Amino acid sequence: MTIGMRSATSIFPVARSLAQERHELIVSEVRTRGSVRVTELATLLDVSDMTIRRDLDVLDEAGALVKVHGGAKISTDHAADQPSFDAKSNTQTAEKQAIARAAAEFVRGGATIGLMAGTTTWRLAGELAAIPNLTVVTNSMRVAEVFNEFWRADRNIILTGGVRTPSDALVGPIAATALAALHVDTLFIGVHGMSERAGFTTPNILESDTNRAFIQASGRKIVLADHSKWGVTGLSSFANLSDADVLITDDKLSADAAAVLSKQIPDVRQVSGS
Incomplete structure (x- = not known):
């Protein structure tokens, strides 16, 4: 054998x-x-x-x-994909910084503002660090860290509680309940994606609920979104394009996209990211 x-x-x-x-x-x-x-x-x-x-x-x-x-x-083909904060912070850096600088012009000392989570709103926090007598409401751990690093005695930071996402946002019922009791003069909105059909979107359903609560608590609404966000659709919509009062984007956004956005948003501003 x-x-x-x-x-x-x-x-x-x-x-x-x-x-x-x-x-x-x-x-x-x-x-x-x-x-x-x-x-x-x-x-x-x-x-x-x-x-x-x-x-x-x-x-x-x-x-x-x-x-x-x-x-x-990174691939954004899947509606539920949620990249980490560090991954997103290394994309379109020049454009995001230019958008943050333009957004800072809307803020004066004594204001009460909201900063939703996002890598562009995080950069905006750095631009606002020297402005006196601000009250800032945020659900972003990274935004709170910026203001903590550049501490001022005349500034109040209100950080909502909630469940932490991969992008270091605090979301869910706790965050939404906290926001329901507050009001901000101007809200700066970070988005995962924006499109004509879906409006402004996020890949996280709990974050979408929290974003809606933030919008309901705000007066003027300013969206900060670089050109790469156009045509990207996350899992959940949290606002229509027409809900924004201002959109600040960069000059790499296509003319067709700018035309669509301008029909829905009263003030669309394109800044140079070079």
Whole structure:
């Protein structure tokens, strides 16, 4: 009786190829940073730009990321995808900073304002840090951290409670209940996406409920959204385009998108992010 030899692959796991290892590292880097350039990945992985481009083609086709000119960014194809705060904070940084500077012009000392969670409203907090006698209501842990770092005795920070999301927002019934008892003069709104059909959206249902409570507690409503948010639809809508009094975006927004938004929003401002 002859006993056949067992295949080595039935005993030992198949070793990962170098390409698979690169793909895992690339996806990890993109998810951590939000976006990354081909040259940066080539340096990090010690391979050629051409190799990285081929890797990005494969990963883009698989839906793991989105290949863009010169690099890759996180995928936003799924309505419930919710990138981390750190991932989002590394995308469209120049545009977000320009939008934050323009938004700061709406704030004067003595005002009571609301800052919803988001990486652009977080940058706005930095622009407002030196303004005296502000009362700030926020559901963003990161926004509260900025004001705590640049402490002023004449400033009041009201941080709602709630459940923490991957983007470091505090959401849910506790946050909504706290907001129901408050009123702010001007609310600065961060969004995950905006479109003609869905309006302003977020991938988190609890955050959507909290955002609605914030809007109900506010007077003037100013949306801060860079051009990459147009055409993105999150899982849950929390406001119509027409609910905004002002939209501040950047000059990379297409003329067609600006025209659609201008029909719904009284004041649409495009600032240079260069």
